[in-house]
Amino acid sequence: MGVQDILDSPRKIGMATGTVVFMFLFPLYFAWMPLADEGLVSGGGGASGEWLVSFSESELLFEESTVLEDGDTHMTEFMIGIDEVGEGEIGFIELIVQCNDNDDPGPGFSDSVDGVSDLIDVEGYASGHIEDQSADGTCTGGNGGFTIRWDVTTNYTGDSYSITSSQKTISETWDDNGLGIGTWSATITAEINSAPVIGQVVDSDEDFDITWRMLTYEVVIQEATMETSE
Ligand SMILES: [Ca+2]
Numbered sequence: 001m002g003v004q005d006i007l008d009s010p011r012k013i014g015m016a017t018g019t020v021v022f023m024f025l026f027p028l029y030f031a032w033m034p035l036a037d038e039g040l041v042s043g044g045g046g047a048s049g050e051w052l053v054s055f056s057e058s059e060l061l062f063e064e065s066t067v068l069e070d071g072d073t074h075m076t077e078f079m080i081g082i083d084e085v086g087e088g089e090i091g092f093i094e095l096i097v098q099c100n101d102n103d104d105p106g107p108g109f110s111d112s113v114d115g116v117s118d119l120i121d122v123e124g125y126a127s128g129h130i131e132d133q134s135a136d137g138t139c140t141g142g143n144g145g146f147t148i149r150w151d152v153t154t155n156y157t158g159d160s161y162s163i164t165s166s167q168k169t170i171s172e173t174w175d176d177n178g179l180g181i182g183t184w185s186a187t188i189t190a191e192i193n194s195a196p197v198i199g200q201v202v203d204s205d206e207d208f209d210i211t212w213r214m215l216t217y218e219v220v221i222q223e224a225t226m227e228t229s230e
């Protein structure tokens, strides 16, 4: 089929013209889009400007308590599925273990706890974005225990700020990239210390309150209002 065959009727000529126009406009459109996004040309939806970026946060808690004797261990799990994350992004996940040893008469002989995570079933572990951690703490001072935090979104603080950028760039900055889904697991081990009182065991165990906390957020991008000085 030659050009003459293609262009042998007005209808076919019309179709060919339309195709040529489309082929011409199509690259122009895509050449223009990135410029529009960066705000270099006006009229793009993602025009660069000064934006106020803030975060609408919500949290999901899982709490449990356990009583452990010296050397006892307890495994705790926090299941995060797509439904738990919802429309948001995961900012961070915390494991908070609290204890308050007041069983011994007077100071000293404090109990303590240590914990180590097992995140092999968490999205992002295999790629090294989310790593296992361990921590320990004594059960004294009214806020005994330890807290471990994993940043799922890099550098997430939740603090609002203003920036001159494009909305697209801002949205791409605040993204958990699908990481954090899976079963967050940790094992805690108790160390119980008892004051040596002849004839009785003063302290044989301790209560541990375990809290898993997931903070999710949605990015709110608003036009920064110009401050006018009068
Ligand atoms: Ca003790």
Ligand SMILES: [Ca+2]
Residues within 6 Å of the ligand: 101, 102, 103, 111, 192, 203, 204, 205, 206, 207
């Ligand atoms: Ca105790």
